[in-house]
Amino acid sequence: MIIGVPKEIKNNESRVGMTPAGVFELVKNHHKVYVQSTAGEGSGFFDEDYLEAGATILQSIAEVYERSDMIVKVKEPIEEEYGLVRQGQVIFTYFHFASSVTLTRAMLKSGAICIAYETVEDTDGTLPLLTPMSEVAGRMAIQQGAKYLEKPKKGRGVLLGGVPGVAPGRVLVLGAGVVGTQAAKMAAGLGAHVTILDINMKRLRYINDVMPSHVVTEYSNEFNIRKHIQTHDLIIGGVLLKGAKAPNLITRDMLKIMRPGTVIVDVAVDQGGCVETTRPTTHEDPIYIIDDVIHYSVANMPGAVPYTSTVALTNVTLPYVLELANKGWYKACEEDLALHKGLNIIEGEIAYKEIAETFKWETVVA
Template sequence: MIIGIPKEIKNNESRVGMTPAGVMELVHNGHTVHVQSGAGAGSGFSDDDYKKVGAHILDTIGQVYTLSEMIVKVKEPIREEYDMVQKGQVVFTYFHFASSQRLTQAMIDSRAVCIAYETVEDSDGTLPLLTPMSEVAGRMAIQQGAKYLEKPKKGRGVLLGGVPGVPPGRVLVLGAGTVGIQAAKMAAGLGAHVTMLDINMKRLRYVNDVMPSHVVTEYSNEYNIRKHIRTHDLIVGGVLLKGARAPKLITRDMLRCMRPGTVIVDVAVDQGGCVETTRPTTHENPEYIVDDVVHYCVANMPGAVPYTSTLALTNVTLPYVLNLANKGWEAACAADASLKKGLNIVDGQVVYSEISEAFDLSARVLV
């Protein structure tokens, strides 16, 4: 198969879809790999690094799309790429369709085969291709939240860990999934007091077992959310509904209950956000303020640490890329139930029910 690795062109996105190590494996399996010149530079990989393992370096993104049967990316195609995607071409990347009707319609119109990293699902319900980026984003949420709590950033002026004689900051984590666990771990490590809310009691019991005593758990409901947002300095949104829009757990009217300078880091922004006032931002302009509450809602948070993120991503995507390349998408998905759940749009038809429900479309059922 001919596989293309284009340079990411989303704002301040420095990750790349495949490391040179991953390209070497593909070439050793008899596949042709086209890498756009400069695609790996942001992650610390030169064109020579790719050439040495057998990749062909192409000058433009258009050439990569035109000459490739499968595109392996990091982020969803943006508007400039829509017309480059070809009928029957496999596009394997993070899509998060439920948050963008424009993207969904563009991929329907392209009649490509869109396989989303974030909906590949193992039999135990875990999301193996989303997990590493959720781990990165969860940890980064605390780093960024701590920074934006500083007064020059319009935050409350709170040091999360406190100092002797001064209590630590308070962090509220919505969701006890991968993002929430990693955020709580980082916040607890800094010495902050952490409250974690979730509706899954098994997850809360797990948190209670593995986290230190200054991480406390409560059942998530509107009453408890309204109670805690009054007293917490940093709020991390880590809620996920597989392939669907995130629920709005914090509404606009709740912002008036928060203290001025409270910081919200909504990691769920890729799925529309779990805060009503969330809107996607970029690393170039990452934050905005509503009702004196600082919002950090960067839609590609792991892109700020591209070396770590690219290695972590290739570690988990490469086996699936090899499977798709060796067998073709139809045979690969027929043989692998986890990969089959990654199919979102095929030949102009939505095949993932959560996307159809988000935009009132009909979904074709794959048998």
């Protein structure tokens, strides 16, 4: 099979779909790999590295799409790429279709086979291709939140760890999944007081067992959310509904009961956000303020640490890329249930019911 790795062109996205090590494995399995020139530079991988691994370097993104049977990316195609995707081509990347009807319609129109990293699901319900980026985003959420709590950034002027004689900052984490767990771990490591909310008691018991005593768990409901947002300095949105739009756990009216300078980092922005006032931002312009509450909702948070993110991503995607390349998408998805759940759109039809439900379409849309 011919695999193409284009340069990401989304705003401030420095990750790349595959490391030279990944290319080496594909070439070793007798596949041809085209990499767009400078695609890996943002992650610290250069054309020479890819050439040494056996790739062929192409100059333009159009050439990569035109010559490849399968495209391996990091982020969803953006408008400039819609016309490059063609009938029967496999696109393997993060799509998050539920957050964009425009993207969904474009991929339906293209006739491509869209396999989404974020919905590849193991038999135990875990999401192996989403996990490493959720780990990165969860940890980054605390770094960014701590920064924007500083007064020059319009925050409350709170140091999360506090100092002797001064109480530490308070962090509220919505969701005890991978993002929430990693965020709680980082915040606890800084010495902050952490409250983590979830509706899954099994997860709350796990958090309670593994976290230090200054991380406390509570059941998530509107009453508890309203109570805690009034006293916490940093709020992390880490709620995920597989393949569907995130629920709005914090509504617009709730902002008025928060203290001025409170910071919200909504990691769920890729799935529409779990805060009603969330809108996607970029690393170039990461925040906006509503009712004196700072919103940080960068849609590609791991893109700020591209070396770590690219290596972590290739570690988990490569086995699936090899499976797709060795067997073809149909046979690979037929034989691997986890990969089969990654099928979101197949040649003009929706194959993942949560997407159809989000837009109130039929499960299969021509």
